[in-house]
Amino acid sequence: MQAAATTHAMTLPQRLKDAFSVAFIALLLGIPMIGLTTTDEGGTALKVLTRWPALALFVAICFVGRLALQVVREALARRRARRPAKAPAQAGSSRLLTVIGWAGVGAALLVPVAFSDNRYAVDLATTVLIYVMLGWGLNVVVGLAGLLDLGYVAFYAVGAYTYALLSTQLGWSFWQALPVAGGVAAFFGVILGYPTLRLRGDYLAIVTLGFGEIIRLILVNWTSFSGGPNGISEIPRPGLFGYNFTPPGSEHSIADLLQIDYSPMQRLFFLYYLILALALLTNLFVRGMRKLPTGRAWEAVREDEIACKALGINTTHIKLAAFAIGAMLGGFAGVFFAARQGFISPESFTFSESAIILAIVVLGGMGSQMGVVLASLVLVLLPELGRDFAQYRMLLFGAAMVLIMVWRPGGILAHRAPTLVYTGPKGDQA
Amino acid sequence: MAQAIQQLINGLTLGAVYGLIAIGYTMVYGIIGMINFAHGDIYMVGAFIAVTSFTLLAAFGVSSVPFALLAVLVVAIAFTSVYGWAVERIAYRPLRASNRLAPLISAIGMSIFLENMVQVTQGARIKPIRPILTGGINLFTQGTFTVRLFETQILIIVTTVALMAGFTWLITRTSFGRQQRACEQDQVVTKVLGYNVDRIISVTFMIGAGLAAVAGVMVTVYYGVVDFFIGFVVGIKAFTAAVLGGIGSLPGAMLGGLIIGLVESFWAAYLSAEYKDVASFAILILVLMFRPTGLLGRPEVEKV
Structure with missing residues (x-):
């Protein structure tokens, strides 16, 4: 999580260390749930089954996944740093949403026609x-x-x-x-x-x-x-x-x-x-x-x-x-x-x-x-x-x-903009 | 009379379990002000780890009951607290600064995830274990009704009291306890004073998960069966206990747990077993209506 906040790239040993610690946590989480399980087949008492290959696979996926995540995050952070944040296009996106809305209604009306059988x-x-x-x-x-x-x-x-x-x-x-x-x-x-x-x-x-x-x-x-x-x-x-x-x-x-x-x-x-x-x-x-x-x-x-x-x-x-x-x-x-x-x-x-x-x-x-x-x-x-x-x-x-x-903590289409916006006494942007 | 005493014993046992889980809710709420919705499922994970450990010990031929119990407790606390840590790190920490609903939704998602993860990896069937403690003491007989105190009940009550004592010492006397309470009051100032707030919050989650794991082990020993769905209802009841006692208050959580346990036992025995869950929810609603700060909670002033 810290990697996203800092802009400078991590060195390879840092990366590996980070991925190793994630893999270690994955191992601890995986042992009781993936590595071990109990069954009651063939008898009344439970028997313990081990699934070490599955656990090894899970830990390996977490290790590789963490490394990949670091690379992707750094690439994204670099891109964001290069391009200054652009102002959100409020009016344009709301008009776009209206068009999409009507298109959606049209598509919904046509669903039974398209899938009539x-x-x-x-x-x-x-x-x-x-x-x-x-x-x-x-x-x-x-x-x-x-x-x-x-x-x-x-x-x-x-x-x-x-x-x-x-x-x-x-x-x-x-x-x-x-x-x-x-x-x-x-x-x-x-x-x-x-x-x-x-x-x-x-x-x-x-x-x-x-x-x-x-x-x-x-x-x-x-x-x-x-x-x-x-x-x-x-x-x-x-x-x-x-x-x-x-x-x-x-x-x-x-x-x-x-x-x-x-x-x-x-x-x-x-x-x-x-x-x-x-x-x-x-x-x-x-x-x-x-x-x-x-x-x-x-x-x-x-x-x-x-x-x-x-x-x-x-x-x-x-x-x-x-x-x-x-x-x-x-x-x-x-x-x-x-x-x-x-x-x-x-x-x-x-x-x-x-x-x-x-x-x-x-x-x-x-x-x-x-x-x-x-x-x-x-x-x-x-x-x-x-x-x-x-x-x-x-x-x-x-x-x-x-x-x-x-x-996206605000939701896929984050939209918390109030319906009414005060634009100043003469309608100019306050 | 005899039946009432029996219900008193049963209710106290149940209440001790709810109280242990309620502490997890109340601590997390106290420190970051959010309901840890996945806490009930953390307890369920603890119970499953207990089942696996008991079965493993039986397979290795361990016959000493005290050793088995101690070993299972240690293993369950250790692994479950890792789960508590991971849940906080993945689902809550990235959302700490965002709006209030976001962490709640991710917590609900975490709860669904944990429940189904256990169902997929451990199977959907009910897991029974061999009875570990079977003995009990006949206290007295009245007519045909014998009041009995089971060994499992003694175990649960003694463990809970011991844990509560240790836990109170941890929070009131140790350096970590002071940091934790400081964090509850003001995270920014705690950070300015040079304490690692992230670490304190992580450890709080781990302690909550550890106590939930103890509750999971106790319930496994007490009822002898576990399934992947036990976390939901118990989680809500424990939360009710935390609110009833006053959320953020540790003695309150225990007191609330005991009250919920007693009400549930007596309600099931004298009124109707089907509606015993309704009783807990109704208490929750009534408490929040008439005393939103709970029995031992401090009134909270809303700031502009």
């Missing part, structure tokens, strides 16, 4: 969009208002279970349940937020984490209410204006209405466009909120809470609004999730889900709408690409989270 691709794209929507919802809380929420999945679960229960118990349709579930989720957001929002950042994080776990534990244990670990199945799929995407001949079939051939892909396309519409509406809504006094106040509270209080802004109400709106958006996403899966169980709402959504927001760059899309693509597609080595997926996921944070 690829069920897997459309499904995956739908999953990406669910995470985009969740990311945009959480972005209100974390990115704009600066409140760290580690239990966001609780609101997602509240939305999903509200729809599941309303539809299976009371026969409500998707469109009837959607606003109600959003409202219920927002209500839960207020319930959690009201007593806890005066806490400082890290404490708030842990309280929200605890809240998320409480919701999950209740869903697991209150069997008569939520079906317990078995969850709720046979949740009805969403329809359109009272018509359903069911085979011809059945009641209210869209295929019969429009006199077209039925294909099961139609429902997938419909679900895809539905979540796309929901996500885009979320985006428009959040963009709109940012221009309102409440939205402006979110960013102000994030930057300096004490200054806000001094200006007479009721920070509790502002934070509560962020919490409720974030929760509501999470609830909407939950309704869609339940409707799409047709089956939900507490398994889908664990802490790691919260961590993934938070990672999307933070890795994307807090407050950046585009960053959320980029991070969702990376975090959903990367594990899918890595399917062949499935057991390493989460391992790589965790490592990627650490490395991206160390590499």
